[in-house]
Amino acid sequence: MRDVAVIGVGIQTWGELWEKSLRDLFVESALNAMKDAGVDRIDSMYVGCMSSGLFTGQEHLASLLADYLGVNPAPAARVESACCSGGLAFRMGFMDVASGMSDIVLVGGVEKMTDVDGAAATYALATASDQEYEAYNGITFPGLYALIARAHMQKYGTTREQMAQVAVKNHENGSTNPHAQYPFKVTLEQVLNATMVADPIRLLDCSPITDGAAAAVLVPLEMAKKMSKGPVIKVAGSGHATDTIALHSRKDITFINSTAVAAEKAYKMAGVGPKDIDFAEVHDCFTIAEICVTEALGFFEKGRGGKAVEAGKTAIGGEIPVNPSGGLKAKGHPVGATGVAQIHEVVNQLRGACGKRQIKNAKRGLAQNMGGTGGSSLVHILEVV
Amino acid sequence: MRDVAVIGVGIQTWGELWEKSLRDLFVESALNAMKDAGVDRIDSMYVGCMSSGLFTGQEHLASLLADYLGVNPAPAARVESACCSGGLAFRMGFMDVASGMSDIVLVGGVEKMTDVDGAAATYALATASDQEYEAYNGITFPGLYALIARAHMQKYGTTREQMAQVAVKNHENGSTNPHAQYPFKVTLEQVLNATMVADPIRLLDCSPITDGAAAAVLVPLEMAKKMSKGPVIKVAGSGHATDTIALHSRKDITFINSTAVAAEKAYKMAGVGPKDIDFAEVHDCFTIAEICVTEALGFFEKGRGGKAVEAGKTAIGGEIPVNPSGGLKAKGHPVGATGVAQIHEVVNQLRGACGKRQIKNAKRGLAQNMGGTGGSSLVHILEVV
Numbered sequence: 001m002r003d004v005a006v007i008g009v010g011i012q013t014w015g016e017l018w019e020k021s022l023r024d025l026f027v028e029s030a031l032n033a034m035k036d037a038g039v040d041r042i043d044s045m046y047v048g049c050m051s052s053g054l055f056t057g058q059e060h061l062a063s064l065l066a067d068y069l070g071v072n073p074a075p076a077a078r079v080e081s082a083c084c085s086g087g088l089a090f091r092m093g094f095m096d097v098a099s100g101m102s103d104i105v106l107v108g109g110v111e112k113m114t115d116v117d118g119a120a121a122t123y124a125l126a127t128a129s130d131q132e133y134e135a136y137n138g139i140t141f142p143g144l145y146a147l148i149a150r151a152h153m154q155k156y157g158t159t160r161e162q163m164a165q166v167a168v169k170n171h172e173n174g175s176t177n178p179h180a181q182y183p184f185k186v187t188l189e190q191v192l193n194a195t196m197v198a199d200p201i202r203l204l205d206c207s208p209i210t211d212g213a214a215a216a217v218l219v220p221l222e223m224a225k226k227m228s229k230g231p232v233i234k235v236a237g238s239g240h241a242t243d244t245i246a247l248h249s250r251k252d253i254t255f256i257n258s259t260a261v262a263a264e265k266a267y268k269m270a271g272v273g274p275k276d277i278d279f280a281e282v283h284d285c286f287t288i289a290e291i292c293v294t295e296a297l298g299f300f301e302k303g304r305g306g307k308a309v310e311a312g313k314t315a316i317g318g319e320i321p322v323n324p325s326g327g328l329k330a331k332g333h334p335v336g337a338t339g340v341a342q343i344h345e346v347v348n349q350l351r352g353a354c355g356k357r358q359i360k361n362a363k364r365g366l367a368q369n370m371g372g373t374g375g376s377s378l379v380h381i382l383e384v385v
Numbered sequence: 386m387r388d389v390a391v392i393g394v395g396i397q398t399w400g401e402l403w404e405k406s407l408r409d410l411f412v413e414s415a416l417n418a419m420k421d422a423g424v425d426r427i428d429s430m431y432v433g434c435m436s437s438g439l440f441t442g443q444e445h446l447a448s449l450l451a452d453y454l455g456v457n458p459a460p461a462a463r464v465e466s467a468c469c470s471g472g473l474a475f476r477m478g479f480m481d482v483a484s485g486m487s488d489i490v491l492v493g494g495v496e497k498m499t500d501v502d503g504a505a506a507t508y509a510l511a512t513a514s515d516q517e518y519e520a521y522n523g524i525t526f527p528g529l530y531a532l533i534a535r536a537h538m539q540k541y542g543t544t545r546e547q548m549a550q551v552a553v554k555n556h557e558n559g560s561t562n563p564h565a566q567y568p569f570k571v572t573l574e575q576v577l578n579a580t581m582v583a584d585p586i587r588l589l590d591c592s593p594i595t596d597g598a599a600a601a602v603l604v605p606l607e608m609a610k611k612m613s614k615g616p617v618i619k620v621a622g623s624g625h626a627t628d629t630i631a632l633h634s635r636k637d638i639t640f641i642n643s644t645a646v647a648a649e650k651a652y653k654m655a656g657v658g659p660k661d662i663d664f665a666e667v668h669d670c671f672t673i674a675e676i677c678v679t680e681a682l683g684f685f686e687k688g689r690g691g692k693a694v695e696a697g698k699t700a701i702g703g704e705i706p707v708n709p710s711g712g713l714k715a716k717g718h719p720v721g722a723t724g725v726a727q728i729h730e731v732v733n734q735l736r737g738a739c740g741k742r743q744i745k746n747a748k749r750g751l752a753q754n755m756g757g758t759g760g761s762s763l764v765h766i767l768e769v770v
Contacts, residue, residue: 059439077625127444376448
């Protein structure tokens with residue numbers, strides 16, 4: 001396998017973008033990534049999208065987007081793994097370059113979620129759970145994560161305040177991110193008193209519904225060394241794993257096993273461990289998710305994720321900064337795009353291009369993206385070489 | 386890149402399978418393929434499925450199926466490219482093994498189409514066309530292929546009888562296929578007088594709506610040489626290409642350019658040309674599609690596909706047998722499964738295991754799978770080594 005590098009990333013400001021279509025969003029971010037990379041052609045592309053069928057009535061998505069991007073007849077594949085479709089697209093692009101099949105690969109993620117009403121969006125998102133055993137019985141994702149939160153609170157003594165601290169930290173980080181949907185700060189009191197959604201999860205514990213896209217350009221490392229003007233950023237590790245998508249089939253719902261297995265593979269490929277990671281972008285679809293994920297990634301022992309955020313260990317300037325971008329919480333969560341947007345942030349941190357939210361001496365970053373309640377996870381490690 | 390081989394294939398008898406769920410269908414064919422391959426583990430899997438979201442309200446599909454197959458936490462990815470999602474899954478599996486990432490890869494395709502009524506199925510299928518410019522204006526796939534048929538008739542003098550001959554031949558072939566949804570013969574008169582759907586396309590020019598799955602197991606060629614009891618079957622070529630998904634944007638709607646480009650790549654990788662292919666499974670979603678595809682693959686000159694089928698050149702025993710399995714026409718067309726089922730037939734032909742529909746001295750076969758009206762195409766060449 002060849003070594004692979006990221007030479008360009010692109011995004012736009014996310015939000016309720018009613019004036020832009022699914023194809024507009026993707027093409028805009030893809031062109032930004034190609035411009036950033038300094039390439040005017042691609043050999044192959046991958047599109048992560050969870051449910052363009054239910055959100056916009058459009059399948060056969062990758063061909064459509066390849067055509068609108070102007071790269072037809074290049075091969076283009078859509079991949080889906082619920083909310084980690086973007087991370088999966090990145091892994092497919094990595095594999096395509098690593099195998100020697102393609103030299104310049106565009107990886108994108110996109111979701112247009114606000115063309116349907118709230119009930120239809122909730123239905124579409126619930127298709128990431130087990131349709132026959134979970135969704136059919138009426139539970140949706142805030143309810144599923146509420147079960148995880150209750151179990152974590154009971155087993156480890158995690159508190160509402162610790163969960164709320166995740167939202168406070170991520171909004172603090174995201175308040176200076178020009179691409180964030182909600183670039184403002186929130187107080188602990190605001191989070192604790194927000195509208196109840198599914199006890200103990202309140203409105204400000206939830207990531208929002210968002211329109212958006214993100215893209216990255218991958219090439220062989222040797223090519224990147226010749227092309228890059230700034231730091232050369234290698235994809236040092238890639239891990240992918242699954243779990244039951246239904247919560248009731250798991251031994252311990254407080255532990256995201258798919259993330260732990262994917263991380264183990266990524267660490268092994270990169271030849272590093274959790275202590276060698278300078279910062280991470282992780283999947284905080286709900287505040288409790290970030291707490292569970294920081295434990296599954298090995299940053300903290302099982303049950304210590306809540307205490308870690310409370311102690312400021314995951315803040316910028318802390319022991320292991322988590323979600324400097326603002327995370328899904330502040331940046332927004334267009335589900336198929338999220339995994340690629342994490343790569344966008346990791347690359348810009350490694351370039352030292354993040355302004356007020358820049359992490360000092362960031363040389364190795366990790367991106368963790370997951371589907372549903374952790375039925376699938378992707379972990380990637382990027383480093384400056 | 387490592388050489389890759391197919392060591393096992395699996396399927397079930399297709400049809401309106403109301404007693405089997407989406408997950409049942411996939412697991413059944415996957416277990417058949419693993420049994421055929423003689424493996425009891427897999428390192429990674431790919432699932433081709435067009436629209437489990439619209440057909441069954443289930444996304445996050447690959448994780449669900451990996452769990453039901455009992456291979457959790459193995460990496461599992463769903464890929465989508467409309468009606469060639471199965472062919473795309475096969476290519477991803479090929480790339481995964483070729484890259485060295487995985488040794489034993491399961492590739493499957495599945496679609497459960499009859500849990501919704503006819504109107505909902507037609508809506509779901511229409512999402513493979515351009516939603517904003519085609520589907521929104523009311524045209525569905527029989528109408529789009531009717532436009533192609535009319536253009537082919539006008540440009541090349543192709544006749545209704547030649548199109549009908551495709552259905553007669555494929556039902557003749559499929560009449561002895563134990564996995565076919567419609568294993569019976571039809572006469573030229575029956576096809577010509579069937580219920581009109583979209584002039585000149587009649588009911589027996591159309592492939593059906595089907596529930597079904599198919600699977601294949603891929604390993605490095607060197608491993609296959611040690612494991613295979615019968616002929617060792619190498620994936621000699623893989624090609625993938627796209628086109629506009631909207632017909633109105635193409636220069637010539639009678640020519641399937643994505644298939645021509647994908648075939649060119651597959652021929653180049655395999656070091657062969659159209660004359661070196663012993664037989665082919667192609668995407669006859671409508672009878673006119675088979676005619677266009679045999680031209681795009683280079684078996685016949687542009688405009689000669691109709692005359693070729695009329696002259697018996699594509700029959701078993703002809704110059705280049707096409708769709709010995711019965712094709713989508715007789716075998717059925719569970720859209721995401723079709724591309725993998727083509728591989729199932731090619732492998733069994735190369736093994737000499739096809740009974741009455743066996744092609745003599747079949748040493749090199751081609752599978753061509755496409756999405757929509759050719760907005761995407763996959764071409765694979767398999768050969769006995």
